[in-house]
Each structure stands twice: as C-alpha cells, then as structure tokens.
Amino acid sequence: MNLKDSAETITKYFKEGGYTFRPLRQKGDEVSLAYGVRGYPTNYLIDAEGRVAGRWIGFEEGALRAALSKLAGK
Amino acid sequence: MNRWFMAAMLASISASVQDPKPAEADPDRKRVRDRLEAVATALKTAGAISFEIEAAQGTNRTTTNYVLKRPHLARREFTYDGARHLLVADGESIFSTDEKRKTYTPRIQSEFLFDFSFTDTHLVLQLFFEAAPDRILKKQAGFSIEQGKIGESEYEIVRWSGPDRYRQQTEVKLWIDARNLPRRVERRTERGVRGGNPYVSTETEEIANLVLDPKLDAAVFAFTPPAGAREETMLEFNSPGALPETPEGKKAQEIFEAAQAMLRKVEAVEYSVEILRQGEGIDPKEAPTRRRVQAKRPNMARFEEASARWEGVYLLDGAWLWIFPKTGKTYRRSGQMDFYLTISGIHTEPYYRLFCEKNPTRVLGGAHDVKVGRENVGDVECDAIEWTQPDSMRNEKKHRFWIDADRKPRRYRLEWKYQGKTYVESVTYGPLDLAATPAAETFRFTPPADWADEGKVDMDDLLVAVGSKAPDFEATDLDGRKVKLSDFRGKAVLLNFWFST
Numbered sequence: 001m002n003l004k005d006s007a008e009t010i011t012k013y014f015k016e017g018g019y020t021f022r023p024l025r026q027k028g029d030e031v032s033l034a035y036g037v038r039g040y041p042t043n044y045l046i047d048a049e050g051r052v053a054g055r056w057i058g059f060e061e062g063a064l065r066a067a068l069s070k071l072a073g074k
Numbered sequence: 075m076n077r078w079f080m081a082a083m084l085a086s087i088s089a090s091v092q093d094p095k096p097a098e099a100d101p102d103r104k105r106v107r108d109r110l111e112a113v114a115t116a117l118k119t120a121g122a123i124s125f126e127i128e129a130a131q132g133t134n135r136t137t138t139n140y141v142l143k144r145p146h147l148a149r150r151e152f153t154y155d156g157a158r159h160l161l162v163a164d165g166e167s168i169f170s171t172d173e174k175r176k177t178y179t180p181r182i183q184s185e186f187l188f189d190f191s192f193t194d195t196h197l198v199l200q201l202f203f204e205a206a207p208d209r210i211l212k213k214q215a216g217f218s219i220e221q222g223k224i225g226e227s228e229y230e231i232v233r234w235s236g237p238d239r240y241r242q243q244t245e246v247k248l249w250i251d252a253r254n255l256p257r258r259v260e261r262r263t264e265r266g267v268r269g270g271n272p273y274v275s276t277e278t279e280e281i282a283n284l285v286l287d288p289k290l291d292a293a294v295f296a297f298t299p300p301a302g303a304r305e306e307t308m309l310e311f312n313s314p315g316a317l318p319e320t321p322e323g324k325k326a327q328e329i330f331e332a333a334q335a336m337l338r339k340v341e342a343v344e345y346s347v348e349i350l351r352q353g354e355g356i357d358p359k360e361a362p363t364r365r366r367v368q369a370k371r372p373n374m375a376r377f378e379e380a381s382a383r384w385e386g387v388y389l390l391d392g393a394w395l396w397i398f399p400k401t402g403k404t405y406r407r408s409g410q411m412d413f414y415l416t417i418s419g420i421h422t423e424p425y426y427r428l429f430c431e432k433n434p435t436r437v438l439g440g441a442h443d444v445k446v447g448r449e450n451v452g453d454v455e456c457d458a459i460e461w462t463q464p465d466s467m468r469n470e471k472k473h474r475f476w477i478d479a480d481r482k483p484r485r486y487r488l489e490w491k492y493q494g495k496t497y498v499e500s501v502t503y504g505p506l507d508l509a510a511t512p513a514a515e516t517f518r519f520t521p522p523a524d525w526a527d528e529g530k531v532d533m534d535d536l537l538v539a540v541g542s543k544a545p546d547f548e549a550t551d552l553d554g555r556k557v558k559l560s561d562f563r564g565k566a567v568l569l570n571f572w573f574s575t
Contacts, residue, residue, distance in 0.1 A: 024557055029244035033375045033402060034545040036537045044537075046544040050378040050560065054539045 079423065102217035106232045107207045114205035116254035120286035123202060128280040141288070142202050147295045162297040163550065169297040177306040178299050197248060197259050198281065208399065209217040213237055217223060218246070224249065229257055238263065254283050315440020323444040326459045330428065330435045336430045342370040344510035345483075345503060347423055349381075353497035357382075369429050374517040389519050396519045400475070403525045423501045424475065425483045427435060440464055441473075451476045451484040465490075482506045 026032065035044060046055040081428055087509035117123065122143035129136050138152035148163040171178035183421070191435035200210055211217075214236035235245035243264050249258035259279045263455040266273055318329055337343060349363040362398045363381035377388040386399035424437045438444065441461040456476040464470050476485040486501040521527070538544065546559045559567065 022551050022557070024551055026547070026549045027403070030550060031545075031547045034538075034547060035569070035571065042537070042571040044544065046559070046562075046567045046569065048564050048566055050544055050546075050563055052538050052540050052542055052568070054540060054545050064521060 083449055102219075103211065103214075103234075106234055107211055107215040107233045109254075110201065110207035110210060111205075111250075112254045113248075113256055114201045114207065116206060117202045121292060122288060123284065123286055124290075125198070125284040127196075127198075127284045128282060129277065130279075131275065133279045138228075140198075142199065143290070143295065144203070146203065148199075149244055149294055156555060166296050167297075169299075171297075171300060173300070174373075175306075176300070176303045177310075178303050181305050198247070198256055201256070202467040214246075222249065224258065227251065227279065254357055255284055260391060278388065278546055282460075305432060305526065307430060307432060310433060310436050310439075315464070317434075317436070317438055318441050318444045318538065322446050323441065323461075325446045326441075326444050326461065327434070329437055329446070329457055329459060329477060329481070330437055332414070333425075333477060333483070334428045334435050335430065336481055340367070340508045342510045342512055343429055344368045344512065345505065347504065348502045349423070350500045350502075351497070352500075354495040356497075367426055368512045368516055369426060375426070376512075376516050387519075389517065391517050391519060396521075398519065398521070398525075403522075404528045405519075405521050405525055406528045408545065423483075423486050423502070424502075425486075433530040437465070449476060451478075454478050454484060456484050463477060531537055 035042070043054075043056055044052060047053040075499055121286045122141065124139070126541065127138045127140065129138065136152050137148060137155055141149045146163060148161070150161045152159055155173060155174070159170070159172055161168065168181045169178055171183075195469055199211070200206065203500075211234060214234040216233070216235040218233045220231050222229050222232075223351075229251055230346045231247055231249050233245065233247045235243065238244040242265060244261055244263040247258075248256060249256050249259040249556045258281060261277045264272060265275055265278075266282050291520070318324065327537060331493040344367065346364065346366045349365065351360065351363075358381045361431060362381060365380075366378040367373040367375070373393050375388075375390040379386060379388065385401070386397065389398075391394040394407050396407050405468045427437060428435055438461060440461040444459070444461040447458045447460070451455055456478050459473075459477070461473050461474060462470055469492070471488060471490040474485075474487040475481055475483070482504045483506070485503065488501075490497055544559060548558050551557050
C-alpha cells in the first residue's frame, strides 16, 4: 500500500466531509506507545465521550465509513 | 517512531456511540474447535507417528514422508525436481540437505514448527506437537461441519476460513475419520487478481499410511551428512550464483578471503558503522543509522541500532534471535536463522558475514562486472572493490567496498533502483576491535515479566480496546499550541498515526 496515496485519499475524504485536520506533534513517542501503534497507518476513532469507537491498521475506507455511520447513529 | 500524527475533529458529529456488545459465543466455532481438540487427543495417545502426505497444487504432485516423535524429533523426506530433500530435527539441531546442491545446512533447533513450514504450518504437525486448536482457529470465521465421503468411507469435514499467516484469505477443510484421525486437508487461498480475474489456488493433501507408535529405527532421527556433501550456512545458501571467474573477480575474492582469514583467527569481533540512506521519500536531513556490532563464536551476535525510525537490539543468543526496542514493552523472538537477518536489513554491510561464513566467502556469489582499484578513504589507502549483483528478488544492485592494506573495512556503498528511482546506502566503518572480549551478558536477554511477546499477539491486540477510554494525551499543533484529547470532549475525533515521508 502506498502510504502517500493513502494520505491524499484520507485528506480528500475528510475535506469533502467538511472535517478539519490538524497535524499534531507528540513528545518522543509517548502517544504512539499509549495507543499501541506498531504498524502504519494506525487509525483510532474516538467518540464524543472520549471512548474508542473503532480502530484499525491500514486505510480501509469501508471500515472508516462503517465507524462514522455508527457514530452518527445511523 | 513518527513524531507527527493527525487529529481530525469531526465537528459535525456529536452523537455518542453505543457500547459494543460482547462477542456472542459462536456455537459453530465451538463445535469445530471441539472436533480439532478430539483429533489432537487421538494423536496424543501416541508418542510417535508416521505418515505420508500426497500433496497436489495445480499440476504439481509430491509425496512427503513424515516421522514425528515427542517432544520435538522429526524427519521429513520428499523428492522434488528429481532430487531428494531431507530434513531431520534431532532434538538439538535441524539439518536440511539437498541432493542436487550436495550441501547440508545445520540450524539451531528452535521455533521448531516454523522450520517445517514453507507456506503455512502443517495442520497435522500443529495438532501432534502443539495440540492448540485455539491458536489454529484464531481470527478465523465461517465455521461449519458436514459429512462427506472419500471412496466408500465416511468422514466429517470441518471447515473454517480467514487470514493465513500472510494475511491472505484462506479456506481450510479437514476430513476427519471415525477414529478422529486426519485424512485430508484442503486449502483454498485467494491470491489476488491475475489478468483481471480473482486468482484462487487450491492445495490438497491426502494423508496416507498414518501409523500411531510405529516401530522406529534408532537412526531415524540421526543425521549423517551425505557422502561428498559440505556444510553450508543459511547465508551461503541464500547467495546462489557462481563466484566471478575474471582476473579482477578472482583478485576481489582473494581480498575478501584475506579478510576472512584474519577473522578466522579471532573468537570475537566488535565494530560500529554509520549508515546513511538517500533516495526518493527519504528526508535528506534524516540522521544516519548507528549500529554497534559485537559477534562471538560460534553463533552469537548483538546488533545495537539507533535509527530515525527505531532504536533497539537484534540479539542472537545461540538459540534464538531476539528483537527488542530501547523503549516500549514488546519483543520478538524467532528461531536462530541468519537468513532472517538478511531480510531484516542487518546485512546491509558485508563484514559480519565474513566473520560467520565457514567456506570461502560467497559475498561475491553471482557478481559480475567486478573491478578492483585503489582509492583513499580519508588519508587511508584502500583497495576499492566494485561489483554488480542480483539480490534475492533478482534486482541488480551495485556494490563498492573499500578495504585498507590491513584488510580492515573502511567504507561500503550500495546502490539500487526501485520503480525507476535510485536509492543509496553509504556505510562508514568505525574502528575494528579484533581482540574483543565481550562479556557473556552481552548475548543474553530475558524479557521482563510485563513485556509482551509480539509473536504471540497480533498487532491488533496491542491497540487500545474498543469501548475503553481513549488515553488522554498532550501534543503540540503546527502553531505551537498545546492540544489535549480531552479538549475535544463533545466531538468525535479521528486519530491517524503515520510514517513521516
């Protein structure tokens, strides 16, 4: 999987959905460690109550859509 | 580890998610699992078994003879392409030999089952030695049991499907007879798309002449090297291709063998290298990888590495290869196979293999266009050896190795093309210590009790569980502002963790 293509795809997907993307910088790798990140890309969807609603390694548009639908209560 | 990750604030969604329901116990899964358990139990009555596997994959057919004895003795023989292949696990080592090549390769016996598999761990071996149905059925789905016939005999066919060890979707069917013994295994794997059509490969194994507690000759698990065969390490095995025959090629080989001769005189060696990578997608400001190498006969080595991506240790302790990071609480362990080091990139420089190889070095195996010249590294006069060589993927690579008059390595450069783009690795050697006496602890590693074995967990298992509280964190955005996850309460957030490009 070409990571560069995925970055563009996911950015486009979110831009179209009207979502704001913010690159964040962590200290060392403390956030990556806390989230158990070993492979890239790793994605987490966190709900409004701060709980993990979904997580997956790799970019799967299907998984993302499913998780977002769940969140929207569809 | 990448310092940057992305957070997308999903401003338009603020609904809360339902608590995920606990996974229902799948009754079909339980039934299949119980049947596998019954097979393992039937096999457990025997201290040893012998059987034949007649395998078909497409139009290829091979017959393999197996003899297995607890706790971990094994013998496997088959004929392929007119040559006999033999593998013997004698309790301490695994020997494999190949009639056509007239060589044999001993390996330390560990991660036993892995050595037996070339595609997937053999079901019968797994059930006989491990008896771990849960491990076999991990991440599998689509469970079913039905009746079927082979000839006039009735069988139960258990079926499941899911990702195999290479994450390819595979459907497995196992025919079980009335005595709960395995009779046939069929595997259908989706191997992607060929010519616009999905490509599915099917392997069928007929299990024949299965005998529980066969009468065994004492010599069945003893390995005798075939007459005229010579011992070869995995490194050498993985460097096929003839040594160069040209005058310059022979001169280059002489220089490498002189370096080898020096190394043969010592018990241990220590040196360090700096590796600089250049190419498309590689940050020109990326710090070089620093690696410290300590190697001790007969088969121990420690590579301490610090790169832009990772800091940790590769350790060969005489039985296992351990890989563990400087920070973090996971480790990997695998059978001591030095070819693993080749694919992991440790052998980016050739000097370590000169220490290991038992026969005249095959660092120039398959090399062509060999040139030997003189070139200084700094103010040190060196012989500069240049050659072109296909790697294991048949990708041609250009090598250049600078070695001084004392036959100590000074510099190494590797260049290759991938998808039309050029990549270079430049290695600078630090001082070499041929009188090194590394302490025994250097080659020992005991994972702390709270560390996880990555081999026993999936990458997915290391992630934070669905339904649990997402760990709060503090990070800095592009404008230097501090951002906390808890700042986003009331909104859904997507976190992406990437490699930097």
